[in-house]
Amino acid sequence: xxxxxxxxxxxxxxxxxxxxxxxxSITNLASGPRYVQDTLDQMDDIGVGxxxxxxxxxxxxxxxxxxxxxxxxxxxxxxxxxxxxxxxALVRELGPSITGLLVAGRCxxxxxxxxxxxxxxxxxxxxxxxxxxxxxxxVTPRVLATLITLPLLTTISVFVGLLGGMLASVLSLRIxxxxxxxxxxxxxxxxxxxxxxxxxxxxxFILATVGCYQGLNVRGGTQGVGRATTQAVVVSSVLIIISDxxxxxxxxxxxxxxx
Amino acid sequence: MSLSTSGLTPAFQAVGHAAIEFDDxxxxxxxxxxxxxxxxSAQERETVVLLGETGTGKTLxxxxxxxxxxxDSGSIRVLGKDISGIPESELLGIRxxxxxxxxxxxxxxxxxxxxxxxxxxxxDGVDPDExxxxxxEVLRFVELAHTFDSLxxxxxxxxxxxxxxxxxxxxxxxxVLYDSPTAGLxxxxxxxxxxxxxxxxxxxxxxxLLATHRLQDGFALANFHFDSRSKKxxxxxxxxxxxxxxxxxLVLRAGKIYFEGSPDxxxxxxxxxxxxxxx
Numbered sequence: 001x002x003x004x005x006x007x008x009x010x011x012x013x014x015x016x017x018x019x020x021x022x023x024x025s026i027t028n029l030a031s032g033p034r035y036v037q038d039t040l041d042q043m044d045d046i047g048v049g050x051x052x053x054x055x056x057x058x059x060x061x062x063x064x065x066x067x068x069x070x071x072x073x074x075x076x077x078x079x080x081x082x083x084x085x086x087x088x089a090l091v092r093e094l095g096p097s098i099t100g101l102l103v104a105g106r107c108x109x110x111x112x113x114x115x116x117x118x119x120x121x122x123x124x125x126x127x128x129x130x131x132x133x134x135x136x137x138x139v140t141p142r143v144l145a146t147l148i149t150l151p152l153l154t155t156i157s158v159f160v161g162l163l164g165g166m167l168a169s170v171l172s173l174r175i176x177x178x179x180x181x182x183x184x185x186x187x188x189x190x191x192x193x194x195x196x197x198x199x200x201x202x203x204x205f206i207l208a209t210v211g212c213y214q215g216l217n218v219r220g221g222t223q224g225v226g227r228a229t230t231q232a233v234v235v236s237s238v239l240i241i242i243s244d245x246x247x248x249x250x251x252x253x254x255x256x257x258x259x
Numbered sequence: 260m261s262l263s264t265s266g267l268t269p270a271f272q273a274v275g276h277a278a279i280e281f282d283d284x285x286x287x288x289x290x291x292x293x294x295x296x297x298x299x300s301a302q303e304r305e306t307v308v309l310l311g312e313t314g315t316g317k318t319l320x321x322x323x324x325x326x327x328x329x330x331d332s333g334s335i336r337v338l339g340k341d342i343s344g345i346p347e348s349e350l351l352g353i354r355x356x357x358x359x360x361x362x363x364x365x366x367x368x369x370x371x372x373x374x375x376x377x378x379x380x381x382x383d384g385v386d387p388d389e390x391x392x393x394x395x396e397v398l399r400f401v402e403l404a405h406t407f408d409s410l411x412x413x414x415x416x417x418x419x420x421x422x423x424x425x426x427x428x429x430x431x432x433x434x435v436l437y438d439s440p441t442a443g444l445x446x447x448x449x450x451x452x453x454x455x456x457x458x459x460x461x462x463x464x465x466x467x468l469l470a471t472h473r474l475q476d477g478f479a480l481a482n483f484h485f486d487s488r489s490k491k492x493x494x495x496x497x498x499x500x501x502x503x504x505x506x507x508x509l510v511l512r513a514g515k516i517y518f519e520g521s522p523d524x525x526x527x528x529x530x531x532x533x534x535x536x537x538x
Contacts, residue, residue: 033382118367126365129325130379130426131355133347 017217022209024135025143038141046107046142047149053102054157061098062161063168065089070173079173083183086165091188091196092251095158097244100203103150104236108211111142112232115215116225124216134216143208150204151197158196191255199247203240210236276339278303278434278466279324284333284343286319293319295514296333301466303433304504308477309470310536311511317470318362320511321436324468325357326350338433355379358427358435358465362442364419366411366426372398373407376426383430397425401455417448424455428463435459437469441476453479454492460504461485474536481506481522510536 028034070082115138118124124134162184169175214232218224277300286294293316301307309317322328323335326342334343342353366375376394385393398404401421411419420440427435437456441449457480459465471477484495484504508525510518510533518525518533525533 121368122361122363122365123367125322125327126359126361126367128327128351129354129357129359129361130382131351132382133351 014217018209018213021135021139021213021216022205025139025209025212028133028136028140029144033136035137035141038137039144042141042145043149045110046103046145047153050103050106050149050153051156053106054099054153055160057098057102058095058157058160059164061094062086062090062164062166065094065161066165066168067172070169070175074173079175080179080183082169082173082175083165083180084187087162087184087187088192090158090161090165091192093196093244093248095154095161096196096199096203097240099150099154099157100200100207100240101237103146103153104203104207104240105233107146108207108214108232108236109229111208111211112215112218113225113229115212116218116228119216119218120221120225138216139209139212142212143205146204146208147201150207151200154196154200189255191251191258195248195251195255198251199244202243202247206239206243207236210239276303277301277336278305278338279307279468280334280336281320281323282334282336284323284330284335286316286323286328286330292331293514294323294330297511297514297516298333299509299516299519301468301507302505303466304460304464306460306467306469306480306504306506308480308506308508309468309511310472310474310477310508311470312472315511316514317472317511318438321359321438321468321470324434325354325359325436355383355430356432356434358430358432360420360423360427360435360437360440362438362440363416364411364423366419366422368411370411371407372403372409372411372414372422375411375422376429378426379430393429397429398422400428400458401425415448417444417451420444420452421455424452424459428459428465431463432465434466434468437467437471439471440469441471441473449473449476450479454483454485456480457483457492457504458485462487464504477506477508478522 065086066082069085070079073079073081073085115124118138124138127134127137162181165184166177166180169180170177211232214228214235218228220227280300281297284294284297285292297316297320299307309320311317319328323330324337326337330343334341336342337353338356340353342350366372367378370378373391373394376397377390380390380393395404395407398407401424403418403421403425406414406418406422411422414422424440440452440456444452453476456467456469460467460480461484469476469480481501482494482496483492484500485491486493486495506522508518508520508522509516510525512532518528518530526537528534
């Protein structure tokens, strides 16, 4: 029983500390000092650095979507619907979630290992000892940079995915490129774009704050850094997938009520 | 501290009020209580050498003095201000009055030596034209001017500690905390670090807390002084020098202050536990 109590206390404490870190990551923006250059550096690292994997995976996800759905639509003689379904799937679901998971794999781990290494070599303590708030200097720039760049990366991923889908539909399903593109754009409504955008913002917040939390709470030297890096990817990916379900439900409800 | 009022160099002014005061400080972690009622004070421009075996809480005392850790109970006053219960935002301001030299240097490994030393000046928004001369000056003080553009990974352990000292003194803080500054270094490099610490004490008149398990470091600080005329470190145990820059030993044992006194008192002690340090 005591073991269970300790376990519960430990986990509640972790949730509490994560919530405090997340809260400060945003409220820090309300007052100075603000680390603009650090934010730009992180945008370069997270945004520009993630571009190759996002482009490559986005293109092939669009293509494979067309191959999978197209073969089914052909059976019912509705091959032209391929553009509609690929576009909706990419904008509402696959674009945000796949990009979120890819960036989580690349950046949540990177953030956790960088901050974790700083933690075990007392660099974070040194920063505090010199009168700098690590939450402002290390956490907020990373969270803000991810919040700005992930929606942009997702937009690019969706666009490239549609290009991949168009190419696959032309080469494999013999659908006219203009028809595919027109249908793909026409089917989209404002609520679909809002759904995708809302998801990317939440996913960005999750992956950046989880990476920072895991990094700043490393215990146990270099082994601890390794554990924190793995945990950052696992926890942020699982949270992204779980939150996706709830966000989809909320977005569909809002779309029904507002638009 | 009123360094400029008398016209004397800081080292020759009278010792003033307590710069750091611990009163019945307790601190524990999940594995048990580490500090069990620590009470001591360090006067302005005094050097307090914290001696003790590994795990007795020397580093914890330094982290408590800089507000990096908070006590479970008891009070800690730094420069007259009680820091034990104040919010982190206020602590950040107080920490700017304290230089902290970490055991392994804790240099930012992605910044150059110059950027490491200039870190605090950048944070304070000092004019960039003013930063480079000030950084060069403190790097010259630690005799590492040539490493300005080097990365910490290119430096030896001793050089990293010296850069850490330069980084701690860039804003001329009235208090400097040293966490085992000679641990793991060869005797010659250790001597260089200690002579740097006593130069810092005698030139700038800083109050120091120095955690170490090497007794010879403490005796070197007590028996040697920097002569600003000849610019050399000389053996000088005269009462005048000792009064100007006094050195006191604190020995920690089982979470409490086991011994507190002058180097002479420690040397003359017949206590079996203290004698183990003197062998």
